[in-house]
Amino acid sequence: MSRIASTFSALQAQGRKALIPYVTAGFPFADITPALMHGMVEAGADVIELGVPFSDPMADGPVIQKAGEKALGLGIGMVQVLDHVREFRKRNNTTPVVLMGYANPVERYDQIHSQGATDSAFVRDAAAAGVDGVLIVDYPPEECEAFAASLRAHGMDLIFLLAPTSTDERMAQVARVASGYVYYVSLKGVTGSGALDTAAVEQMLPRIRQHVHIPVGVGFGIRDAATAQAIGKVADAVVIGSRIIQLIEDQEHAKVVPITIDFLRGIRKALDA
Numbered sequence: 001m002s003r004i005a006s007t008f009s010a011l012q013a014q015g016r017k018a019l020i021p022y023v024t025a026g027f028p029f030a031d032i033t034p035a036l037m038h039g040m041v042e043a044g045a046d047v048i049e050l051g052v053p054f055s056d057p058m059a060d061g062p063v064i065q066k067a068g069e070k071a072l073g074l075g076i077g078m079v080q081v082l083d084h085v086r087e088f089r090k091r092n093n094t095t096p097v098v099l100m101g102y103a104n105p106v107e108r109y110d111q112i113h114s115q116g117a118t119d120s121a122f123v124r125d126a127a128a129a130g131v132d133g134v135l136i137v138d139y140p141p142e143e144c145e146a147f148a149a150s151l152r153a154h155g156m157d158l159i160f161l162l163a164p165t166s167t168d169e170r171m172a173q174v175a176r177v178a179s180g181y182v183y184y185v186s187l188k189g190v191t192g193s194g195a196l197d198t199a200a201v202e203q204m205l206p207r208i209r210q211h212v213h214i215p216v217g218v219g220f221g222i223r224d225a226a227t228a229q230a231i232g233k234v235a236d237a238v239v240i241g242s243r244i245i246q247l248i249e250d251q252e253h254a255k256v257v258p259i260t261i262d263f264l265r266g267i268r269k270a271l272d273a
Helices: 003-014 033-042 062-073 078-089 103-113 121-129 145-153 168-177 198-211 225-232 242-248 253-272
Strands: 018-024 048-051 097-101 133-136 157-159 182-185 216-219 237-240
Touching: 003 018, 018 033, 018 062, 018 216, 018 242, 018 253, 033 048, 033 078, 033 253, 048 062, 048 078, 062 242, 078 097, 078 103, 078 121, 103 121, 103 133, 121 145, 145 157, 145 168, 168 198, 182 198, 198 216, 198 225, 225 237, 225 253, 237 242, 237 253, 242 253
Parallel strands: 018 048, 018 237, 048 097, 097 133, 133 157, 182 216, 216 237
Antiparallel strands: none
16 A cells, blocks of 8 residues: 555544645755655645646646746756655655656656666656655646556556546546546636635535545645635545745745744644534
């Protein structure tokens, strides 16, 4: 059983919902990510999503795009992201870490680091660093079976996005290859956009669960304790990203971790209530 699966299994046994915060690796300071990850766990995070900076993040809104640009400007690429995970694992061997990003950095990493090996250097090195799951926004499920099998062979899960526009056919395709959890994007549009319609999410989740038999996390548009609590009533996990980025983007180094802890503690409390 993967670390993600056992985390969800334990939460289910306790009747609790997973809190999954997202932050862009290397933002807002190149060296802050491992400390920020530890702070998130201290505040009650169950899984951490770590964004891999990329120059053309088509699914991300302006908040996360800007964070990615800043991280790239600070020299953060896949090598540094894996270093952050490795550093985090020195003190935490239980909290699952999911890398979220795009195909280009993964494929570029393979080109540079495979050195003639037939297996994926990214899969090998991500597993060695302590990564538990990968969410590649622009990998369609019908083209991912070999990649999913390679990840599973290394104890990692391949996670997919579903959207309000996803057809039953797409959900069935995702269900065939996904493991760990699926991430339901509650809004049409990019990250950080629009107001959350909890009633629409409530209607959609039973449809998703007809096809997908692993936990369903919901993200995009969750900004505070009230929205997190409303989504937590129907989903297995709540994903929060843009709001954290906004809270920390202009902070001085010493305040980034305390502010994140303070915010996530409020979310955790609401979820557990």
